[in-house]
Amino acid sequence: MSSQPVILVLGATGKVGGETVRQLKSAGDNRVLAAVRSPEKAKHFHAQGIETVVLDLDQPETLKVGLEGVNRALLLSGYSVDMMRQSKRFVDAAKQAGVQHIVHIGASGAATNEVAHWGWHQFVEAYIEQQGFSYTHLRPEAFMQNVTGPGYRWLEGNVIRHHVGNARWSWIDCQDLALVAAHTLQEPEKYAGQIIPLGYDAKTFNEVAELLTEVVGQPFYAEARPPEEFLENALAAGADPAYMTCIYTQFKLNSSGAIPNADATFDNFEAITGQKPITWQEFAQQHKNELAY
Numbered sequence: 001m002s003s004q005p006v007i008l009v010l011g012a013t014g015k016v017g018g019e020t021v022r023q024l025k026s027a028g029d030n031r032v033l034a035a036v037r038s039p040e041k042a043k044h045f046h047a048q049g050i051e052t053v054v055l056d057l058d059q060p061e062t063l064k065v066g067l068e069g070v071n072r073a074l075l076l077s078g079y080s081v082d083m084m085r086q087s088k089r090f091v092d093a094a095k096q097a098g099v100q101h102i103v104h105i106g107a108s109g110a111a112t113n114e115v116a117h118w119g120w121h122q123f124v125e126a127y128i129e130q131q132g133f134s135y136t137h138l139r140p141e142a143f144m145q146n147v148t149g150p151g152y153r154w155l156e157g158n159v160i161r162h163h164v165g166n167a168r169w170s171w172i173d174c175q176d177l178a179l180v181a182a183h184t185l186q187e188p189e190k191y192a193g194q195i196i197p198l199g200y201d202a203k204t205f206n207e208v209a210e211l212l213t214e215v216v217g218q219p220f221y222a223e224a225r226p227p228e229e230f231l232e233n234a235l236a237a238g239a240d241p242a243y244m245t246c247i248y249t250q251f252k253l254n255s256s257g258a259i260p261n262a263d264a265t266f267d268n269f270e271a272i273t274g275q276k277p278i279t280w281q282e283f284a285q286q287h288k289n290e291l292a293y
């Protein structure tokens with residue numbers, strides 16, 4: 001029987017979880033299990049020689065089986081208030097299954113109580129701690145992939161439509177977040193008890209558009225739209241009203257400069273990964289072909 005730690009990764013079909021699975025698989029010193037919501041979604045992983053378990057946070061009966069034999073887990077949820085119920089359910093099941101270490105993907109720790117979903121993530125963190133797990137709480141700032149995709153994105157053609165006025169944000173490439181997640185899952189003793197903020201390049205949307213223009217060699221523009229338009233569009237698209245209202249509130253506060261340190265960057269990345277974090281300049285370079293129009 002293998003003595004390698006068994007690491008379960010939630011959100012494996014998504015941006016952060018998917019890359020975390022790939023990182024852990026290529027590190028090779030663990031047994032990684034990609035959690036998927038249905039057997040159909042497993043096929044893509046099996047083709048790459050990656051093991052899967054079927055685990056749906058909305059189907060409590062799948063948690064017991066999915067968590068069997070798991071030592072460490074990446075807890076990640078989607079963009080919905082259901083994250084609270086789902087995360088508590090997961091933490092309770094993980095406790096029963098004997099999981100030792102949980103790495104949680106949270107959100108910004110900026111000093112405001114007005115952006116509710118940031119607080120929701122902190123309540124989840126507190127519950128993980130209260131249940132006695134060894135833990136690492138990751139608190140990423142804005143994903144560069146919000147602008148470019150994959151999937152839903154703010155860039156349409158050569159215009160980035162956003163809703164935060166002249167706010168300068170702190171940004172992170174999801175691949176870098178996944179790299180940190182993989183390291184903290186591989187070396188839980190080293191990162192136990194830590195809250196790790198992640199955000200490595202501070203830019204306004206105008207500055208992002210200027211960089212894309214420079215790197216791609218075609219003009220890109222940023223267009224500031226009213227925050228109300230974001231909420232209307234998100235609700236019309238069927239997104240969760242509770243979570244989208246939090247983001248709308250964040251955008252409104254950002255627009256008036258009322259979120260302290262929204263552009264805070266951190267110097268912890270190199271010590272964790274041995275690499276430098278991706279800047280917008282490098283990100284644009286890497287995605288140059290997809291960005292060209």
Ligand SMILES: NC(=O)c1ccc[n+]([C@@H]2O[C@H](COP(=O)([O-])OP(=O)(O)OC[C@H]3O[C@@H](n4cnc5c(N)ncnc54)[C@H](OP(=O)(O)O)[C@@H]3O)[C@@H](O)[C@H]2O)c1
Nearest residue numbers: 011012013014015016037056057058077078107141142143
């Ligand atoms: N976007 C940002 O700027 C930002 C910043 C800070 C923090 N975050 C946090 O990042 C997290 C999202 O990460 P992401 O962008 O990588 O997500 P994503 O690409 O939207 O993927 C979400 C993942 O969660 C899975 N999932 C959804 N509902 C589930 C359920 N009931 N049971 C099991 N799995 C379920 C999805 O599976 P399916 O493929 O089956 O749907 C998918 O794999 C959120 O917690 C968010 O708060 C985001």
